[in-house]
Amino acid sequence: MDAGADIRATNKHGENRLHLICRRLSACSRPNLLASEKADIVDILARLMKGGLDPVAGNNFGWTPIDAAMSSVAWPLLCEAMRQVGRNMREELRRLDFAASISISEVEIEEKLSETTLGEAPLSTKRQAIRSTKASRFATSVVNLPGNSSGKPRLTSFTPKL
Secondary structure (H helix, E strand, C coil): CCCCCCCCCCCCCCCCHHHHHHHHHHHHCCCCCCHHHHHHHHHHHHHHHHCCCCCCCCCCCCCCHHHHCCCCCHHHHHHHHHHHCCCCHHHHHHHHHHHCCCCCCHHHHHHHHCCCCCCCCCCCCHHHHHHHHHHHHHHHHHHCCCCCCCCCCCCCCCCCCC
16 A cells, blocks of 8 residues: 555455455454454554545445455454544444345344354344344245255355345
């Protein structure tokens, strides 16, 4: 970045550097990052946001860096970076939900948050509760696709926005 790289550049899918960093952090899921590594990642994320990258900007499919950060590793790092640049994650989530016409009552959300099963990491945000519900509905529809007699989800190149 200091050498003059175009931080607003995107790949063919419309993903900027925030998307890629958050997605890779979520995919690697390295929960034992050193404090110095976490600080470096937060610093990079904050610098990218200060440089104009928006954590609620969607790629070509509508996925945001916030969506990409839905893991126990990436989520707290992105939240801290947003806090450092004066952005409130709760407000950003409300803005995304409003834009997506999501209207679920507080009671329904709290019920979903309390439904985590043993072995699952607890759902830590309302948006994760909503996405979890939508993801389970999608997984069921993948298993029940015509021609899928195995009963197991099939991988496809299509990535739906849940």
